[in-house]
């Protein structure tokens with residue numbers, strides 16, 4: 113491994129680590145990102161609702177709110193230059209019962225307090241006119257125009273690429289296991305060797321507490337994984353709603369959402385299920401059936417729509433609702449933990465906040481005068497996908513129209529896909545209706561020698 | 575101005591047969607648009623007989639059958655364009671295509687949708703468990719084994735017992751894969767004798783009346799959990815799962831465009847000529863319904879080619895007046911065609927095709943406004959095809975929509 117002294121080592125390449133890596137690099141720090149998986153975005157960040165939140169319902173005065181507001185704002189300013197997508201779907205917090213209807217006023221008031229001032233109430237009739245496929249049982253809603261849909265993988269992916277193209281080093285299949293601080297320098301021990309750095313930023317998501325314990329010797333929080341399951345319906349369903357349909361939230365969860373994706377699907381989820389396992393993102397039939405029923409209750413036309421995909425994600429929740437970000441100045445250490453359910457929205461804001469903490473420790477750099485600005489993968493159905501461009505050649509995944517050129521770019525690019533899951537996040541291959549019925553064989557061939565664990569082995573007698 | 579007379583989407587048995595028939599009927603510009611590198615459809619990767627008896631009077635394997643279909647279409651003068659994916663089917667026969675050189679549009683006087691069927695993947699079956707590698711449909715396994723000479727596992731279980739599950743066994747044997755079990759939810763194997771004997775002969779343990787309830791594993795399949803009819807849970811160690819059957823039409827083009835889809839078949843709604851809700855579009859082969867053999871799809875394609883040629887000559891009746899035909903019984907999966915045009919012309923599909931979902935022993939009856947207009951005895955097992963003559967229903971319905979159901983025997 114590189115034996116020079118880094119300014120900062122970032123542990124974990126989830127959305128938070130990617131955004132932190134980008135911010136620190138742009139500010140002029142020399143950084144290394146260490147990720148234990150074969151591919152980035154393989155923890156909590158692999159499965160979420162892909163909503164860029166405004167913060168309208170975040171706890172008043174919280175760090176979470178501040179980060180979401182800052183993150184949202186920065187996303188607007190970098191979006192076009194990085195080639196990121198944003199579908200300004202807007203959201204309706206829909207009341208389905210009289211009790212919920214009475215709650216709408218306070219949801220609006222809270223949004224205004226949080227600085228989201230374009231939020232307003234709409235009556236049942238207006239809601240129906242705008243969302244004609246919504247069940248007749250909708251009694252009214254709060255309209256939040258700023259809630260948006262984004263690509264949950266291409267965004268963090270390009271954050272990290274921007275860091276890399278401006279000098280950051282990224283090591284995958286590299287788990288941080290141990291380390292020591294001598295008062296000036298950290299020695300970070302990984303499964304791939306040892307690195308030297310002045311500062312460490314722990315962005316280990318579902319393992320934030322574990323990494324704290326292993327290197328700091330203590331942790332100020334415990335990760336309490338909370339699973340969320342989803343059902344994704346056929347693309348034909350995406351025309352059934354235009355906005356994000358949110359329920360009136362309860363104490364513990366934002367509840368089951370009906371939302372489109374920028375990939376052109378309609379999804380229903382997530383659930384909120386506490387569990388001990390930090391890895392088990394199983395789906396179960398009973399819950400999926402309940403989600404489908406919930407979707408049909410809200411949008412009756414979903415009844416005749418086939419299911420395309422099902423998936424689950426694990427939120428790196430902790431004992432508290434608030435983000436668990438803290439600086440241990442004596443040890444040049446910052447923990448960015450407990451980024452539970454809004455990390456995709458908050459990441460850019462979190463990164464700025466963390467850079468502030470870092471400066472408070474006395475570190476300083478000169479901003480990069482003229483940073484390289486890479487372009488994100490364009491996987492949004494509405495965007496200029498590769499298949500729409502000349503010379504794309506063969507279409508490999510027919511359902512998601514993924515080209516051979518895109519697959520090869522993902523396999524041989526700056527952050528090469530080393531697993532099918534990683535390839536999916538970079539290209540969407542096999543994520544459509546047939547789930548690999550038509551293209552698995554071709555993919556097994558194209559990915560030969562690229563994956564850590566091959567999709568298939570060559571027949572012995574051929 | 576049209577670029578071609580007929581564009582056929584899909585170069586499987588049905589599409590190739592339709593194209594050849596159109597050429598024989600004297601239609602000039604006939605193109606087959608096929609998204610794979612080779613035309614031939616599903617048989618390309620069914621490396622086993624029996625194919626071709628009906629078409630070529632010979633016993634062929636799938637790949638040689640597919641090659642023959644392609645060469646006879648080419649001999650007939652059909653323009654087959656491979657690596658050409660139709661991404662949108664727009665009103666009036668306007669198609670948006672992705673080709674190796676870029677995106678283009680193609681305007682056809684008539685379009686035939688012949689995109690076939692695929693199997694239902696894990697996701698849509700809602701199978702519980704983590705998302706591990708090694709869960710595939712038969713089609714993907716066959717493509718790996720026969721087209722790219724690879725195998726994704728060595729000791730899988732096979733879920734389902736339709737005919738295709740037996741193809742899966744053959745495919746496995748060819749690749750040196752040893753299936754450890756075949757799992758069927760019903761009490762009996764779905765495919766008929768002599769298939770039922772086959773798993774035992776091949777040394778595959780057969781678990782009927784058992785439901786796959788969970789797939790286990792960390793990153794790869796490590797086992798499956800079954801539940802039998804008595805609620806007993808058991809576990810089988812394996813390194814893969816083949817999800818076979820539960821076919822569904824590959825009707826994405828119809829579904830996400832302007833063409834009406836029948837939720838019962840999952841395919842487009844058609845009349846007895848295979849004509850869809852936009853009368854420039856026709857459908858044929860397995861995209862119409864799950865599922866028939868290659869031979870059946872091929873014959874159907876040939877007939878559809880003739881009907882489309884007649885339509886181009888202005889010889890098909892208008893789409894209206896028509897009546898709807900539907901099934902109103904959970905023991906019947908679907909009825910095709912979904913519309914019957916009422917006309918002097920008795921051409922088109924001779925039969926309404928029904929499929930039985932579970933064992934039935936009773937009377938199949940047709941009703942209009944609750945009044946029985948037709949009936950006959952019916953005894954059939956799951957996935958069995960039942961044919962009802964189109965003209966019998968058309969003449970009895972007196973212009974009213976028709977619902978088909980099963981009434982219990984009344985000894």
Ligand SMILES: Cc1cc2nc3c(=O)[nH]c(=O)nc-3n(C[C@H](O)[C@H](O)[C@H](O)COP(=O)(O)OP(=O)(O)OC[C@H]3O[C@@H](n4cnc5c(N)ncnc54)[C@H](O)[C@@H]3O)c2cc1C
Pocket residue numbers: 123124125126127128129146147148149152153154155156157158159160161162163164165286287288289315316317318319320323338339340341382424425426427428451452453454455456457458
């Ligand atoms: C169901 C669900 C729905 C959600 N919906 C939304 C939404 O709509 N909008 C939104 O803004 N947010 C949403 N979120 C929240 C968002 O996904 C998370 O907040 C975010 O992904 C957390 O990212 P992270 O980087 O903190 O953690 P992670 O993504 O878990 O990243 C941590 C990384 O660290 C690596 N790592 C761990 N230990 C080590 C080690 N020892 N050495 C090296 N690497 C290590 C892991 O492999 C991982 O890649 C949702 C989350 C879930 C689960």
Ligand SMILES: Cc1cc2nc3c(=O)[nH]c(=O)nc-3n(C[C@H](O)[C@H](O)[C@H](O)COP(=O)(O)OP(=O)(O)OC[C@H]3O[C@@H](n4cnc5c(N)ncnc54)[C@H](O)[C@@H]3O)c2cc1C
Pocket residue numbers: 583584585586587588589590607608609610613614615616617620658659660661688689690691692693712713714716738741824827858859860861865866867868869871872
């Ligand atoms: C896994 C599996 C195994 C089977 N095994 C057997 C068997 O052993 N024996 C048997 O008799 N039947 C078998 N069948 C049934 C099979 O459907 C028929 O044999 C036959 O292939 C149906 O012919 P078709 O022309 O309707 O469809 P297909 O053969 O499926 O052909 C459809 C063609 O359309 C193309 N296509 C689809 N969408 C587009 C698009 N948008 N643009 C361009 N091209 C497109 C596809 O690439 C394909 O080539 C099997 C089916 C499956 C799924």
